[in-house]
Every structure is written in C-alpha cells, then in structure tokens.
Amino acid sequence: MHGTRDRLTTMRRLNAMVALMFAMSTSVFAQDSGATLAQNEASDLGESSVIVIKVGKVYVDSDEMLTDAMIVVRGGEIESIGDAISVPEEAKVVELGDAVVTAGLIDASLSVAAFESYSGPENETECTPDLRVLDSIDLNDPLLRRLADSGVTTVYVTAEPTAVIGPQGVLLRTAGPVGERVIKPALGFKTTIGREPIYRSGRSQQPWDRVSHMTRRPTTRMGLVWMIRKALHDAQAANRSESPGSSGEGAPTDRALPYLQRALKGEIPIRIQARKQLDILSALRISSEFGFKFIIEEGTDAVRCAEALKEAGASVIYGPILAYPTGFRAGTGEVDRARYSAPLELLKSGIPMALTASDMADEGGLARQATYAIRCGLSREQALAAVTTTPAKLLGLEQGAGTLAKGRSADLVVWSGEPFEATSRPLLVLVGGKVVSDQRGEK
Numbered sequence: 023m024h025g026t027r028d029r030l031t032t033m034r035r036l037n038a039m040v041a042l043m044f045a046m047s048t049s050v051f052a053q054d055s056g057a058t059l060a061q062n063e064a065s066d067l068g069e070s071s072v073i074v075i076k077v078g079k080v081y082v083d084s085d086e087m088l089t090d091a092m093i094v095v096r097g098g099e100i101e102s103i104g105d106a107i108s109v110p111e112e113a114k115v116v117e118l119g120d121a122v123v124t125a126g127l128i129d130a131s132l133s134v135a136a137f138e139s140y141s142g143p144e145n146e147t148e149c150t151p152d153l154r155v156l157d158s159i160d161l162n163d164p165l166l167r168r169l170a171d172s173g174v175t176t177v178y179v180t181a182e183p184t185a186v187i188g189p190q191g192v193l194l195r196t197a198g199p200v201g202e203r204v205i206k207p208a209l210g211f212k213t214t215i216g217r218e219p220i221y222r223s224g225r226s227q228q229p230w231d232r233v234s235h236m237t238r239r240p241t242t243r244m245g246l247v248w249m250i251r252k253a254l255h256d257a258q259a260a261n262r263s264e265s266p267g268s269s270g271e272g273a274p275t276d277r278a279l280p281y282l283q284r285a286l287k288g289e290i291p292i293r294i295q296a297r298k299q300l301d302i303l304s305a306l307r308i309s310s311e312f313g314f315k316f317i318i319e320e321g322t323d324a325v326r327c328a329e330a331l332k333e334a335g336a337s338v339i340y341g342p343i344l345a346y347p348t349g350f351r352a353g354t355g356e357v358d359r360a361r362y363s364a365p366l367e368l369l370k371s372g373i374p375m376a377l378t379a380s381d382m383a384d385e386g387g388l389a390r391q392a393t394y395a396i397r398c399g400l401s402r403e404q405a406l407a408a409v410t411t412t413p414a415k416l417l418g419l420e421q422g423a424g425t426l427a428k429g430r431s432a433d434l435v436v437w438s439g440e441p442f443e444a445t446s447r448p449l450l451v452l453v454g455g456k457v458v459s460d461q462r463g464e465k
Contacts, residue, residue, distance in 0.1 A: 126175025210291030
C-alpha cells in the first residue's frame with residue numbers, strides 16, 4: 023500500500039517537474055494556429071528554392087552524428103549533407119551556431135480523438151475495417167499545425183478504441199499543401215482488447231425496446247474476444263472458399279469481410295490496442311490461432327509479456343508515458359501497473375519499440391514522451407530512434423523518412439539545443455524541403 027503510494031507520488035512529481043520545464047521553454051506551442059501561420063508566412067526562407075543550414079550538430083540517424091555540419095536542401099530533398107561541402111551560389115544560408123538537426127519526428131499511433139474536427143466513431147457494427155479514419159478528419163485541422171510546430175512531421179492516425187475491429191488508419195504529413203499531406207490513405211486496422219468496446223459511451227444494455235450499438239456490443243472480455251475470433255474465422259473460411267457456418271449478429275458484414283481476408287494474407291497490417299497483461303496474452307493467442315503478425319498499441323503491460331511478444335515477432339508502439347491516467351483511460355484499471363522503465367525494458371528484450379503521445383499530442387507531446395523515456399533510462403540515441411527510425415520502419419517509410427540522407431525528403435527539425443532537453447525547442451521545421459515553422463525569433 024505504502025509502496026504504491028510512494029511510487030505514484032514520485033511519478034507525479036517527475037511528471038509535474040518535466041511539464042513545468044516544457045511549459046516554460048516551449049510556450050510557443052500554445053500559440054494559436056493563425057498566429058504561427060502568420061509568423062511562417064513572414065519567414066525569410068519561405069520562397070527559397072535552395073536552403074543551406076549550418077549547425078553545430080546533425081543526427082543523420084540514431085547511430086550517426088556529424089559536428090559542425092551543413093545540410094543543402096533543394097527541390098524538396100536533401101542534396102548533400104556533411105562537414106565539408108560547397109555552398110551553391112543561389113542558396114539562402116542559415117547559420118544557427120550550436121543548434122542541432124534531427125529528422126522530423128514520427129508519431130506512429132496518434133489518436134484520431136485528438137483532432138478538433140473529429141466527430142466520433144461509427145457505431146453501425148462492431149467490425150468496420152472497410153471504413154477509413156481519413157474520412158473523419160479535416161486535413162486543415164489546427165492539431166496538425168501544432169504538431170508541426172513541435173517537430174512532428176509525420177503521423178499515423180489510428181482509430182478510436184470503441185469498435186472491436188475498427189477502421190483503417192491514415193498516414194499523414196503534418197504540414198505542406200493539403201493535397202500532398204496524405205501519404206497512405208488506408209494503412210492497417212485496429213482491434214481493441216480491453217474495456218473501451220464494452221464501456222465507451224456508456225455500458226452495454228439489454229435490448230428492451232430496440233437493438234442499437236448499446237445493446238449489440240459485447241459485455242465481457244470473453245464476448246469481445248469471441249467477436250474477434252468469429253470475424254477472423256469467417257475471413258479464414260472465405261479464403262478457403264468455404265462457408266463460415268453461421269452469420270447474423272457478431273458476424274462481419276459483406277463489406278468488412280474482404281479486408282479481413284487481406285489482413286490474414288498479410289496484405290493489410292493488423293494493430294491491437296491492449297494494455298493489461300491478460301489482454302496482450304489474448305492477442306498473442308489470437309495471432310497464433312490465425313497466423314498473423316501484429317503491432318501492439320499502448321502496451322502498458324507489454325514488459326510482462328516480453329518473451330512471448332518477441333517470439334511472436336510483435337512490435338510495440340508504447341505510450342503515452344504518464345504518471346497517472348486521465349480521461350476514460352483513468353477508469354479502466356488497465357494502466358495501474360505502468361512503469362517508467364518499460365521502454366528500456368522492451369528494448370533490452372529485443373522488441374522493436376516506438377514511442378507515441380497518442381491522445382496527449384499537444385504541448386510538445388511526442389518530444390516530451392522522449393524526454394520522459396530518457397529520464398527513465400533510455401539514451402538520447404535510443405529515444406531518437408523511438409520517434410524517428412523505428413516508427414519509420416513500422417510504417418514502411420524507412421526509405422523516405424526517419425533519417426537524413428542524400429536524396430531523402432527534407433523532413434527535418436532544427437533544435438535550439440540537444441533534442442528532448444527540457445530547455446530545447448524547435449527553431450525551424452521543414453517538411454518536403456519547405457519551411458513550415460520558423461520560430462527563430464529574429465528574421
């Protein structure tokens with residue numbers, strides 16, 4: 023009892039201390055999107071076709087670092103990078119002293135619920151992999167501007183955990199021309215094992231008057247897992263050109279079935295949101311039964327299943343790291359055994375691990391997640407990998423994002439100091455070679 027209380031007190035103090043330092047050093051994140059946009063429009067770099075950035079340090083990726091280096095950006099791509107390269111005559115040169123450059127940050131599991139334009143989930147059925155998260159958000163949503171200002175250049179927007187099997191997520195750039203922001207309109211669907219499909223928007227009820235999503239949903243974890251197994255069983259049967267044997271309530275619709283079939287063939291990625299150990303173990307049993315690999319979202323207790331997850335070839339998008347939960351998550355009882363050392367323990371176990379801010383994306387959310395992870399054991403290089411190279415690999419972007427190299431898209435962040443220090447903030451953010459956030463203060 024006292025041990026739990028002491029642990030929570032320590033975690034709350036750490037959370038409050040880091041939050042205060044971030045608030046003091048990154049107050050610019052709190053500006054409204056219009057003010058920041060006006061600042062960017064006034065940037066002296068806005069119309070430059072060739073930009074040369076000179077800084078004290080460049081993290082080419084999480085394993086390679088250059089000092090006193092330059093980056094030449096032309097036509098949206100990195101033309102050259104190094105410590106002894108020629109400067110094109112037509113280039114606009116930006117000298118930023120001891121500043122540090124990294125690849126743009128990537129959040130591989132941003133919750134669609136964080137979008138101001140999002141109006142809620144579709145409750146037609148409990149199995150909706152035929153729907154797309156893309157169709158529920160505004161690509162001009164102010165959240166994307168704030169993410170870009172904080173150094174996040176790419177996001178995978180995942181569905182709310184309200185359906186048993188939910189819509190397909192979307193891979194986006196956070197800035198640039200709206201018509202060019204969508205990288206992949208549909209990239210994998212999410213199934214949820216936990217309390218949300220049972221309790222979200224109110225607990226399931228008996229069908230006294232009429233059948234609705236409130237009377238159709240599973241009422242226990244047993245029912246929830248059965249629905250997942252039923253959907254995948256039907257898809258498996260369809261792949262064998264066999265009859266599923268039963269239909270009606272709990273069975274996937276004719277629209278959903280082709281997407282489930284493709285997922286079992288490995289053509290569509292499967293994500294499973296599971297926090298508690300028992301739910302992660304259920305996910306492992308289901309994946310073994312139907313023969314698919316998956317990515318765990320949130321994964322609070324993933325360290326307690328590390329050996330089994332590694333054997334199954336699963337990856338974990340961990341987070342958000344928090345001292346104590348808020349919102350619906352607080353009432354689930356699914357994060358009561360969270361520990362700050364989890365990211366480090368997962369990496370030591372050999373499990374690919376990315377960090378996410380999830381629905382806590384504002385106020386430098388992803389950078390702050392990396393800060394927390396460093397304070398609790400990760401090296402700076404490990405934390406950088408967890409928000410750049412690892413999510414890029416999980417999202418199939420390793421040839422286009424997550425690292426800085428000749429010929430790659432110029433998605434990068436110039437930091438005022440070492441990335442993820444509480445006193446560091448983004449000075450410049452480029453997406454596709456264009457300056458989308460200029461917070462240098464002096465033009």
